[in-house]
Amino acid sequence: MKALLQDNFEYLFEPALLNEIDNVGIVKDFAAGDVIINIGDTIRYMPLLLEGAIKVSRLDDDGDELLLYYLERGDVCAMTLTCCMGNSVSEIRAMAEMDTKIVLIPVQKMSDWLRDFHSWRTFVFESYNSRLKEMLEAIDNLAFLNMHERLLKYLKHKVIVTKDTMLSITHQTVAYDLHTSRVVISRLLKSLEKEGKLKLHRNKIEFLDF
Amino acid sequence: MKALLQDNFEYLFEPALLNEIDNVGIVKDFAAGDVIINIGDTIRYMPLLLEGAIKVSRLDDDGDELLLYYLERGDVCAMTLTCCMGNSVSEIRAMAEMDTKIVLIPVQKMSDWLRDFHSWRTFVFESYNSRLKEMLEAIDNLAFLNMHERLLKYLKHKVIVTKDTMLSITHQTVAYDLHTSRVVISRLLKSLEKEGKLKLHRNKIEFLDF
DNA sequence: TAAATGATGTAACAATTGTTACAGAACTCT
DNA sequence: AGAGTTCTGTAACAATTGTTACATCATTTA
Numbered sequence: 001m002k003a004l005l006q007d008n009f010e011y012l013f014e015p016a017l018l019n020e021i022d023n024v025g026i027v028k029d030f031a032a033g034d035v036i037i038n039i040g041d042t043i044r045y046m047p048l049l050l051e052g053a054i055k056v057s058r059l060d061d062d063g064d065e066l067l068l069y070y071l072e073r074g075d076v077c078a079m080t081l082t083c084c085m086g087n088s089v090s091e092i093r094a095m096a097e098m099d100t101k102i103v104l105i106p107v108q109k110m111s112d113w114l115r116d117f118h119s120w121r122t123f124v125f126e127s128y129n130s131r132l133k134e135m136l137e138a139i140d141n142l143a144f145l146n147m148h149e150r151l152l153k154y155l156k157h158k159v160i161v162t163k164d165t166m167l168s169i170t171h172q173t174v175a176y177d178l179h180t181s182r183v184v185i186s187r188l189l190k191s192l193e194k195e196g197k198l199k200l201h202r203n204k205i206e207f208l209d210f
Numbered sequence: 211m212k213a214l215l216q217d218n219f220e221y222l223f224e225p226a227l228l229n230e231i232d233n234v235g236i237v238k239d240f241a242a243g244d245v246i247i248n249i250g251d252t253i254r255y256m257p258l259l260l261e262g263a264i265k266v267s268r269l270d271d272d273g274d275e276l277l278l279y280y281l282e283r284g285d286v287c288a289m290t291l292t293c294c295m296g297n298s299v300s301e302i303r304a305m306a307e308m309d310t311k312i313v314l315i316p317v318q319k320m321s322d323w324l325r326d327f328h329s330w331r332t333f334v335f336e337s338y339n340s341r342l343k344e345m346l347e348a349i350d351n352l353a354f355l356n357m358h359e360r361l362l363k364y365l366k367h368k369v370i371v372t373k374d375t376m377l378s379i380t381h382q383t384v385a386y387d388l389h390t391s392r393v394v395i396s397r398l399l400k401s402l403e404k405e406g407k408l409k410l411h412r413n414k415i416e417f418l419d420f
Numbered sequence: 421t422a423a424a425t426g427a428t429g430t431a432a433c434a435a436t437t438g439t440t441a442c443a444g445a446a447c448t449c450t
Numbered sequence: 451a452g453a454g455t456t457c458t459g460t461a462a463c464a465a466t467t468g469t470t471a472c473a474t475c476a477t478t479t480a
Contacts, residue, residue, distance in 0.1 A: 066353045082339045128338045129292045135345040142352040143276045
């Protein structure tokens with residue numbers, strides 16, 4: 001664990017804080033598709049991402065879904081930070097996008113570390129900032145792009161996160177993430193294939209034009 | 211100024227911090243409609259809202275517009291906090307929704323106060339949290355509601371912010387805020403009027419069913 | 421191997437939202 | 451009062467997105 005922390009946070013956290021994390025943190029592994037935090041869950045731990053990627057989604061009361069953003073190595077879920085600061089119930093769902101390794105930190109540590117470690121304060125602020133930025137981009141996408149453009153951006157983003165132009169995903173899952181219907185996605189994917197940007201396979205979408 | 215600060219922040223900030231704000235803050239008044247911060251502006255001051263309300267909007271490269279949220283008494287613009295922490299250029303536009311009184315605080319104070327005042331740290335975190343929540347709601351509205359519902363919610367929200375069921379606003383402005391066209395808004399407003407929820411006047415929308 | 425399940429392709433149609441065009445009302449300014 | 455401007459109402463139509471229905475193909479399971 002020490003080694004993993006070094007790899008990810010050596011230049012971010014002071015040694016004393018790395019020690020603290022090593023002492024109180026619990027390393028946990030998730031397989032692709034595992035739900036890490038669900039809407040309504042009480043948050044007892046802050047997840048710090050060591051390896052893999054996490055998909056953060058919003059769900060409404062009817063179970064309708066929308067992808068908000070991905071978390072990658074070294075990220076922390078800002079929504080759980082929010083939870084640590086008052087409300088303790090999750091507003092979002094976090095799901096492992098691929099096999100993922102996480103350090104769980106008890107939320108009580110939050111305020112102690114804010115007081116004790118300058119590097120933790122910086123880290124928490126930067127997490128807030130990048131999450132606000134990502135939310136802003138999600139809003140831009142919803143408000144200013146049509147489904148064709150949103151789909152293309154979604155696929156490109158996914159190529160970056162998974163580091164693979166062969167995306168293992170079904171039309172239905174894409175539809176859930178973009179909050180639309182499978183038929184709409186199939187239709188648009190076909191038109192993107194005709195444009196030569198993709199090649200469609202079963203359970204897979206190959207991104208050609210990157 | 212001292213009195214104004216007392217009114218708004220007495221129970222939020224410790225006396226020493228209130229003194230600091232009194233020393234370095236600049237009180238400024240804006241009239242309804244004034245642009246306080248524009249996209250691309252370099253941020254030199256954090257605005258702390260004393261009286262009135264501020265409309266925070268997102269604009270894309272084509273000048274397309276979308277209302278994000280309102281700031282009210284005692285709020286600070288979290289986007290300028292973001293700016294203080296790195297990028298220094300505004301991602302949003304802040305416009306006075308009504309006559310508004312603001313304290314401007316030089317951004318350099320930000321990190322000093324974070325170090326020196328516990329109440330400032332709390333305040334900044336809570337600002338981030340409420341802004342994240344509002345962004346989440348903006349996303350929910352865009353993703354999960356149709357224009358009819360978004361319009362109704364928008365009008366209700368505006369009644370709360372302005373504390374007046376007689377809203378002084380044109381169809382065109384509503385259309386800008388919701389990022390749609392004036393014709394669409396006129397059409398939906400007419401249907402809401404037929405439902406008995408509104409009464410339409412020139413430059414005014416009267417909310418009946420509150 | 422046959423049946424069941426899941427994924428994709430596509431047509432036809434419905435609903436919502438966006439666009440263009442124009443008319444008339446209300447207001448402002450001189 | 452008259453001219454110009456802004457705001458609202460509405461029709462007609464276009465484009466996008468959503469829905470239903472069903473066929474086909476691939477994969478898994480019995």
